[in-house]
Amino acid sequence: MAQTHIELNRTGDKMPLVGFGCWKVEDSDCEETIYNAIKAGYRLIDGAAVYANEVGVGRGINKAIKEGIVKREDLFVVTKLWNTYHQKDHIRPAFDRSLKDMGLDYIDLYLIHFPVPIKYVDPAVQYPGDWIEEGNTDILYERSPIHVCWGEMEKLVDDKVARNIGVSNFNVMALLDLFTYCRYKPATLQVELHPYLQQKRLVEWVQKQGVAVTAYSSFGPASYVTLNEEGKTAKPLLTHESVQDIATKHGKSPAQILLRWSIQRNVAVIPKSMNQERMKSNLDIFEWSLEQGDVDALNKLEMGARFNDTVSYGFDLPLFD
Ligand SMILES: NC(=O)c1ccc[n+]([C@@H]2O[C@H](COP(=O)([O-])OP(=O)(O)OC[C@H]3O[C@@H](n4cnc5c(N)ncnc54)[C@H](OP(=O)(O)O)[C@@H]3O)[C@@H](O)[C@H]2O)c1
Structure with a gap:
């Protein structure tokens, strides 16, 4: 039986290798979509306060x-x-708001979405917050260090409301710093990963530290076509001839090939689809595998192309430089 989970550090919790991503699912469609995803077999649901759903x-x-x-x-x-x-004072209320909105009494994994402290906006004025406060033109930062934020995240574990805590969009420098003071190591790192942006050194180093890696945007530009120039102009990965050739050879879809490529690196995936057939087929990536030649061909597609880049949205923040 193929491995379907990654065991997380500290708790030993089994995190499914495939989950369902909730970004850009309209709140009004969400109940039905998530219900269908669970019915189709998804057991991991990847959400965020900022997805407003x-x-x-x-x-x-x-x-x-x-x-x-x-x-x-x-x-x-x-x-x-x-x-x-x-x-410090806003982390627990933000967590409680997510919990209350979802009608749950604990979260399996709570992540710091970005290592970017932005000026607080009272939820009574705007919820969820955004990159840019209403009425402003660029990001306003706040002097709240990650070590303080992480300390509050750890208290969620102590209070048994978050089973695991982790980070997203952190690089090696940010993680190294965090490792110097944390009581609980992050359970996972979630970052953008696909054959156009493989981040091989990051993935291998993070995994060696006992931190599980989750890939977001496994289909590369597909979900950025309407968001930025990079997404619009990049050659789509799902129709790339190398991906299609491998898909034809295995009798699978290009999406399944991209997802399988990731889980063969022991990197979890969280594809989003509003279509029930695609939703189901994105889960069907366990009972077959890519050959080394397929992996080598996909690895050749590396071009350092990052689509979820703050600069591409017009913000003066080269976060990943
Ligand atoms: N931590 C972060 O900063 C961060 C950033 C981005 C995303 N994420 C997480 O990662 C999840 C996935 O990433 P993503 O939303 O960027 O997109 P994605 O899953 O890479 O791609 C979604 C796009 O691919 C299409 N698609 C899905 N399955 C397909 C298939 N089998 N064949 C062809 N097209 C298919 C979807 O269209 P249809 O809906 O029409 O099928 C949609 O346009 C998000 O939902 C979110 O949970 C996290």
């Missing part, structure tokens, strides 16, 4: 539990602390 995500989860499709303990629910809530 946690109420719908929670309804979908609770509907599936109520109908007896799953028990709460069968699910692995992930959500993320947004940048405007990094200050």
Whole structure:
């Protein structure tokens, strides 16, 4: 039986290698979409406060539990602390808001979404916060260090409301610093990963530290076509001839090839699809494998192309430089 989970450090919790991503699922479609995803077999749901759909995500989860499709303990629910809530006093309220919106009493994995502390915006004025406060033209930062933020994340573990904590969009420098003071090592790092941006050294080093890696945007430019110039102009990965050739050879879809490429690196994936057939086929990546020649061909597609880049959205923040 193929391995379907990654065992997390500290808790030994089994994080599914494939989960369902909730970014850009409209809140109004969310209950049905998440319910369908769970029915299709997804057990990990990857959300975030900033996706502005946690109420719908929670309804979908609770509907599936109520109908007896799953028990709460069968699910692995992930959500993320947004940048405007990094200050010591804002972390627990932000976490509690996610919990309340989803109608849950604990989270399996809570991530710092970005290592970017942005000026607090009162949720009564705007919720969720954004990169740019309404009425401004660029990011306003806040003096709240990550070590303070991480200390508050650790208290969520002590209080048994978050089983695991982790980070997203951190690089090696940020992780090295965090390792010098943390009581609990991050369980996971979630970053953009696909054949156009493989981040081989980062992935291998992070895995060696006992931190599990999750890939987001496994289909490269596909989800950025309407968001930035890079997404619009890059050659789509899903129709790239190398990916298509391998797909034809295995009788699989290009999407399955890209997802399989990732899990063969022991990197979890969280594809999002609004289409039930694609949703199902994205899960079907365990009972077959890519050959070394396929992996080598996909590895040749590396071009350092990052699509979820703050600069590409017009912000003066070269975060990944
Ligand atoms: N931590 C972070 O900063 C961060 C950033 C970005 C994303 N994420 C997480 O990662 C998840 C996935 O990333 P993503 O949303 O960027 O996109 P993705 O899963 O890489 O791609 C989604 C796009 O691919 C299409 N698609 C899905 N399955 C397909 C298939 N089998 N064949 C052809 N097209 C397919 C979808 O269209 P249809 O819906 O029409 O199928 C959608 O346009 C997000 O939902 C979110 O949970 C995290």
